[in-house]
Amino acid sequence: MKTRNRTICQTCRSRKIGCDGQKPACSQCIHTGRECSYPLDFIFITETTTQGSKDTTKQSKPKTNSSNDTSLCPRSQSNVPLALELLPKTPRNPVQDMVLLIMQSFMPEAELLTFSQNTQTQPRICGGWVEVLPMISIGGQGQALPSAISCLAASISSLRQNTYSGCSVSLEKYGSAMRLLKREIDQPRKEILSRDEVAAAIMCLTLTEAILPSSGTSWWRHVDGVGEWMRLWGPESFSLGARHKLFTGFRPLLVLKDFMSRKASFLSTEDWKRLPFESQQATAMQLLLSEASAIPTILELIDTLEHSPPIMTIYKAGANL
Numbered sequence: 001m002k003t004r005n006r007t008i009c010q011t012c013r014s015r016k017i018g019c020d021g022q023k024p025a026c027s028q029c030i031h032t033g034r035e036c037s038y039p040l041d042f043i044f045i046t047e048t049t050t051q052g053s054k055d056t057t058k059q060s061k062p063k064t065n066s067s068n069d070t071s072l073c074p075r076s077q078s079n080v081p082l083a084l085e086l087l088p089k090t091p092r093n094p095v096q097d098m099v100l101l102i103m104q105s106f107m108p109e110a111e112l113l114t115f116s117q118n119t120q121t122q123p124r125i126c127g128g129w130v131e132v133l134p135m136i137s138i139g140g141q142g143q144a145l146p147s148a149i150s151c152l153a154a155s156i157s158s159l160r161q162n163t164y165s166g167c168s169v170s171l172e173k174y175g176s177a178m179r180l181l182k183r184e185i186d187q188p189r190k191e192i193l194s195r196d197e198v199a200a201a202i203m204c205l206t207l208t209e210a211i212l213p214s215s216g217t218s219w220w221r222h223v224d225g226v227g228e229w230m231r232l233w234g235p236e237s238f239s240l241g242a243r244h245k246l247f248t249g250f251r252p253l254l255v256l257k258d259f260m261s262r263k264a265s266f267l268s269t270e271d272w273k274r275l276p277f278e279s280q281q282a283t284a285m286q287l288l289l290s291e292a293s294a295i296p297t298i299l300e301l302i303d304t305l306e307h308s309p310p311i312m313t314i315y316k317a318g319a320n321l
Helices: 010-015 027-032 054-063 067-078 094-106 128-137 144-160 167-185 192-211 220-233 241-261 270-277 284-292 295-306 311-319
Strands: none
Touching: 010 027, 027 241, 094 128, 094 144, 128 144, 128 192, 128 241, 144 167, 144 192, 167 192, 192 220, 192 241, 220 241, 241 270, 241 284, 241 295
């Protein structure tokens, strides 16, 4: 009898398309927004108690929950977030631990304990994009994202300790991440996943600048980089999967930066308000951001009019010619 290849997910198998076997979700499913699942391994449990032993049964009751809660029992007792369980069942590495620290810092605990790639989480102004870090950071193509994750985790640790003794370490990691990021940006355009890694790395550095700023507007340059990455891909690329979560997570900071700079951006155009939400309904916050994205355009127009010479001055200058 022919056995199934367990490195191919069920979704790709049923659609008869190529699968790279990445876990917890393959690249095909991540970027198409489909639910990814792999064949389950069966676990056999041998019964060790006898039917007539009441004492043994009584002793075992405190260690078990009802049948309805069996699947949640290990997670609730050990408080292991589902986001971490999505990571491959391999020996833990420092990047996974740092990803968990970042998610704990930007996601509510209730969501973190029940999070999965298809979960509809509550909208947030800052850090909503960290939900895709477990997926993007697994099997990465470059070194910029792990370095940026390390940099952000170090800045979070410094902030939690309420001292800036770790600033030198954070600055050293920041410089290293910037060099690796520049090296990857200078490379020829590669596959979609690697470009997503670059965007996530930029956002990690953006939050690092927000936590330990070198100047009041130092994070603007990183936001501009993310904005350029989004603009080059086009609005239709952000309607599904991890791309959509990246867009909805990045968008608040881009709109905030437009307000502070009083400059219009591509986000105020109708295509960018409509196309990313063709497949998934916009939340109330995203609808608000769509309306708010038009305000920087008005602010820029006001500034232009304030610094323009009065109409009568222009008229008189023309009459003297």
